[in-house]
Amino acid sequence: MNTNEYKFNLLFLIAGLAICFMDGCQESHSEGVSNGSAGALDGPHQMAVYMRGEPAVKDAQIWKNNYAPGLKIQTRNYTVCTTLLEPLMLRQLPAFLESAYKAYQSQLPRMLNKTRPLEVYLFATRGQWEQFTRDTAGADAEIYLKIQRGAYTLNGIVVAYNIGRKQTFSVIGHEGWHQFNQRLFVYRLPSWLDEGIATLFETCRYHQGRFLFEPSRNLMRLGSLKRTIQRRQLIPLRQLVVLNPGQVLNGHGSDDAVVAFYAQNYALVRFLREYQYGIRLRNYHALLLGGADGSWPVPQNLASLAADRTRPLTVGWNTQISPILFTHYIEREIDRIEKEYREFCGKIVYRIRLK
Numbered sequence: 001m002n003t004n005e006y007k008f009n010l011l012f013l014i015a016g017l018a019i020c021f022m023d024g025c026q027e028s029h030s031e032g033v034s035n036g037s038a039g040a041l042d043g044p045h046q047m048a049v050y051m052r053g054e055p056a057v058k059d060a061q062i063w064k065n066n067y068a069p070g071l072k073i074q075t076r077n078y079t080v081c082t083t084l085l086e087p088l089m090l091r092q093l094p095a096f097l098e099s100a101y102k103a104y105q106s107q108l109p110r111m112l113n114k115t116r117p118l119e120v121y122l123f124a125t126r127g128q129w130e131q132f133t134r135d136t137a138g139a140d141a142e143i144y145l146k147i148q149r150g151a152y153t154l155n156g157i158v159v160a161y162n163i164g165r166k167q168t169f170s171v172i173g174h175e176g177w178h179q180f181n182q183r184l185f186v187y188r189l190p191s192w193l194d195e196g197i198a199t200l201f202e203t204c205r206y207h208q209g210r211f212l213f214e215p216s217r218n219l220m221r222l223g224s225l226k227r228t229i230q231r232r233q234l235i236p237l238r239q240l241v242v243l244n245p246g247q248v249l250n251g252h253g254s255d256d257a258v259v260a261f262y263a264q265n266y267a268l269v270r271f272l273r274e275y276q277y278g279i280r281l282r283n284y285h286a287l288l289l290g291g292a293d294g295s296w297p298v299p300q301n302l303a304s305l306a307a308d309r310t311r312p313l314t315v316g317w318n319t320q321i322s323p324i325l326f327t328h329y330i331e332r333e334i335d336r337i338e339k340e341y342r343e344f345c346g347k348i349v350y351r352i353r354l355k
Contacts, residue, residue, distance in 0.1 A: 024166025025096070025173075025204040025211060044069045047085050055209065056094035066135075067128040074117070077101045082122040089165045092206065093122070099211035100173050100201055104180040107197060109285040112184040112292055120158045120172065129161035153178040173201035173213070186294030187306035188313065190322040191244040193287070196265035215270060219352070224263035226349035233260065237341055238334045240264055241322040247315060264345075271344045272330065280330060287329040298324055 041047055044062050048071055051060035056075050063070035068083040075094045084090055105111050123129040134141045137154060144152050151160035151171040158175045162168055177198040181189055203218040204211045228234055248261045272284040290296045294307060302321045305311055331337045
């Protein structure tokens with residue numbers, strides 16, 4: 001695929017995320033977030049002192065940058081550079097990221113090791129986010145700037161701006177999975193798997209200082225899935241696993257089709273993890289572990305592209321490798337589980353009411 005074709009598909013990949021707003025992270029009904037003295041804080045120096053008292057924070061210092069006064073926050077697994085100085089939201093961010101990191105690790109049967117902290121840039125305004133993107137994304141900057149509301153992952157770094165606490169945490173949770181596997185996996189993941197898993201971290205609940213991710217309460221994805229079922233527009237599994245969002249939009253010409261694509265991949269990952277009390281969870285773990293270790297049984301040309309993150313992901317690679325992996329790890333005859341998958345989709349949306 002030529003560079004322009006790759007960028008076109010990349011654009012629709014991130015645009016697909018941008019239009020898919022999630023329910024986000026909810027406060028536990030049993031507790032609130034106390035304001036305390038947070039309302040009296042003024043400026044990054046006081047915020048740095050305030051943030052050092054948070055349990056998930058190892059250190060907080062002034063972040064010198066060209067965009068606005070900011071903080072550089074260190075947690076166990078993350079470095080956060082932010083111009084967002086709103087105390088009540090910022091104090092939850094370290095705990096959210098650490099909770100997300102544990103949730104990402106839980107997708108695999110064993111922990112993966114990293115060599116350095118994961119990086120997140122969170123800006124207070126879109127203008128700051130746009131300028132940072134122009135400064136760092138090079139020739140691809142204009143592609144990312146087409147995101148209307150959301151975040152992106154580039155070169156292993158998550159870049160977001162404040163769109164409200166719930167939605168900001170939702171997009172960071174989603175993009176954080178992409179960052180996690182970009183940094184810790186030997187092989188990149190096919191689109192259906194990467195995007196499907198990312199949707200598991202869009203909805204969560206804050207309880208007693210940590211965040212609990214609840215994929216079964218992702219009403220955005222469930223609503224989209226139910227609407228797709230009602231319209232009799234479910235994509236057959238054999239086609240679903242070889243698609244990416246750009247192809248979907250090219251073929252159907254609507255954002256609704258991309259939303260449906262994400263919803264079906266959300267359901268497919270849940271199906272592999274949950275159906276019949278996790279009957280295929282072992283297969284799912286083996287598939288992910290093979291990607292993490294670089295041990296997939298695939299032809300050398302596909303393995304080389306999977307391992308080389310400097311080369312653009314192509315439609316051809318995704319189309320070729322996806323059925324190989326699915327038939328090796330999940331089911332030799334994909335059509336044999338089509339009925340089970342559709343039944344599962346119907347089951348998880350049974351109580352969803354569309355407006």
